[in-house]
Amino acid sequence: MKAVVQDRYGAPDVLQLRDVDRPVPGDDEVLVRVRAAALNAYDWHLMRGDPYVARLALGLRAPRATVRGRDFAGEVTAVGRNVAGLRPGDEVFGEVDGTLAEYACVPDAAVERKPAGLTFEQAAALPLAGNTALRGLRDVAGLRPGQHVLVNGASGGVGTFAVQIATALGAEVTGVCSARNADLVRSLGADRVIDYAREDFTRGGQRYDVVLDLIANHGIFALRRVLRPGGTIILAGGGNPGRLLGAVGLLLRGVVLSPLVRGRVLPLVGPAPSKEVLVALRELADSGKLAPVIDRTYPLDEAVEAIRYLEEQRTRGKIVVTV
Incomplete structure (x- = not known):
């Protein structure tokens, strides 16, 4: 073959x-x-x-x-x-x-x-991108209806699924992406879209219950500024977290810095494939909530x-x- x-x-x-x-x-x-x-x-x-x-x-x-x-x-x-x-x-x-x-x-x-x-x-x-988005939002963050979630990197492979899954879970969604992808991200269900070239979301006035960071272009303390008390920052890779440690570096950052943040900092490193997750993704797709x-x-x-x-x-x- x-x-x-x-x-x-x-x-x-x-x-x-x-x-x-x-x-x-x-x-x-x-x-x-x-x-x-x-x-x-x-x-x-x-x-x-x-x-x-x-x-x-x-x-x-x-x-x-x-x-x-x-x-x-x-x-x-x-x-x-x-x-x-x-x-x-x-x-x-x-x-x-x-x-x-x-x-x-x-x-x-x-x-x-x-x-x-x-x-x-x-x-x-x-499978892999959908698994990352679903596990991060549903299982790690425990996203609930009515909560506000920000997806940093909303037009990428994981981000496009995360916007749709967060919407399906009943959350209010803000997506961060380039201007050329803004219409796409809105069409996936985002209530608000931020053009990262024109606005730094970490310096805005909006606060979020969950921040899903897929880009790793902001530090933990910058992300902390937009987190509601008791909220969750999910570090899900993206960018280049270091050629020596990579995802292990994300894990260490989460463990070391979490006590200094007014919420939780949780790394999402390589969630394993799961039949349960594949079934959940299939059901979302069959219902028209995930494309x-x-x-x-x-x-x-x-x-x-x-x-x-x-x-x-x-x-x-x-x-x-x-x-």
């Missing part, structure tokens, strides 16, 4: 489209014929081996898992003997390493039937260009590779 692989860390040029062996599912896995795979910042961080501390788990000189990609949507072609509820021919989506390929093996706990009304490309855009925003699509043989575009540009929503 064809797959996008890498043998060393580096820029997008380390990625190559090659013929590799088709994976064989284990007892608790399903084999999926991949139809589409969405890209995330996770992919280019792993491609570069960034942050360096992650190489202790990923491989010191080169990644142990050589096939790139994380999100997917496709069709089940085989199931392990312990898998119940899925069978060959089912259309599914989920999250697992190695999806920039024609086939991928996925643990049963990380795959679910895809939303009926979404294309494979749209469904592939949901993926796709910036561009690329064929598999242009996956290198797709990752280069993701890394270098400010994308609107998601980049998807079709297989």
